[in-house]
Amino acid sequence: MTRFCWTLLILVLAATGGFAQSAQPSGGQSTSRPQSDAPPSPPDAPIPDQGTLATPPAKPGAKRVINKLDPHCIDTIFHTCWSSLAATPQKPMSEDEQQAAKDIEVGYYYLREKNYRAAKSRLKEAVEIRPDSPEALIGLAQAQQKLGKRNDARQNYEAYLKLNPNGPDAEKVKNALAQLK
Numbered sequence: 001m002t003r004f005c006w007t008l009l010i011l012v013l014a015a016t017g018g019f020a021q022s023a024q025p026s027g028g029q030s031t032s033r034p035q036s037d038a039p040p041s042p043p044d045a046p047i048p049d050q051g052t053l054a055t056p057p058a059k060p061g062a063k064r065v066i067n068k069l070d071p072h073c074i075d076t077i078f079h080t081c082w083s084s085l086a087a088t089p090q091k092p093m094s095e096d097e098q099q100a101a102k103d104i105e106v107g108y109y110y111l112r113e114k115n116y117r118a119a120k121s122r123l124k125e126a127v128e129i130r131p132d133s134p135e136a137l138i139g140l141a142q143a144q145q146k147l148g149k150r151n152d153a154r155q156n157y158e159a160y161l162k163l164n165p166n167g168p169d170a171e172k173v174k175n176a177l178a179q180l181k
Contacts, residue, residue, distance in 0.1 A: 096129050096130075097129075097130070099125075099129060100125075100126045100129040100130040100133060100136070101126075103122045103123065103125045103126035103129070103136070104122075104123065104126045104133065104135050104136050104139065106122045107119045107120075107121075107122035107123035107126060107136070107139050107140075107143070108135075108139055110122060110143075111139060111142060111143060114146075116143045116146040116147050117143075117147065119139065119142075119143040120140060120143040120144060120147060123136050123139045123140035123143060124140055126139075126140075127140055127156075131159075132163060134160055134163055134164050134167060134169070137156050137157075137159050137160040137163070138156075138157075138160055138169060138173065140156050141153045141154075141156035141157045141160070141173075141176070142176075144156065145176065145180065150180050153176075153180060154177060154180050154181075157173050157176055157177050157180070158177070160173050161173055161174070161177075
């Protein structure tokens, strides 16, 4: 068991660079400047704007620490997890439910982009497929309200309150109804 632990420790250190040897430049070159294999650029070459270079988004610090502390995972050359909890099986969605979910997702995208006509169209299709969907009703009402269709918006807000009188968005819906009156 001890031999296994030492082998694992050596593998982790080797993968993270713990045993990395510094490369010595040949020919007595100075190491104070980074060396490049590319030839030098001409003096009149444009310099790229550093603000527009693509960089991958950084992970939040807490998430990185939590991922490293997970007792079921190890980060060496690649991220590996074992004996994780089995995912709970979900009921497969029908084709209509999938289409309604896609319409809701796209409708809310259009709402965020302030394209209220497109949002109204997609969310109306979702309500036709699933008239009991609270997300579709609220989104459709918001789009109609932004387009100035106050009566239609009021009807959809009221339909939401009939479905979920104590739902998570009931207070927001009541406030929106108060603004429409």
